[in-house]
Amino acid sequence: MTYEEKFADFIRMCEERKAGGFDVVSVAAPWVLGDNYEELIESLGRLAEADLRLSIASRGMNERSAEKSSAGPGN
Secondary structure: OOHHHHOHHHHHHHHHHHHOOOOEEEEOOHHHHOOOHHHHHHHHHHHHHOOOEEEEOOHHHHHHHHHHHHHOOOO
């Protein structure tokens, strides 16, 4: 599977952010950017080419979201 196939959602998000006049891409976790060094560098390169900044949610935020999701409705 090529990078473009594997990270189609990330690539599309970058394109949409740029087209929408935004300058930041936010991801929930670092692994959204890649599973290995090459994928990570490719993702960072695409962000730089699009002149976008990167925001990664904190670990605490991810843990709180997971806890809330598993607690069910009305947490």
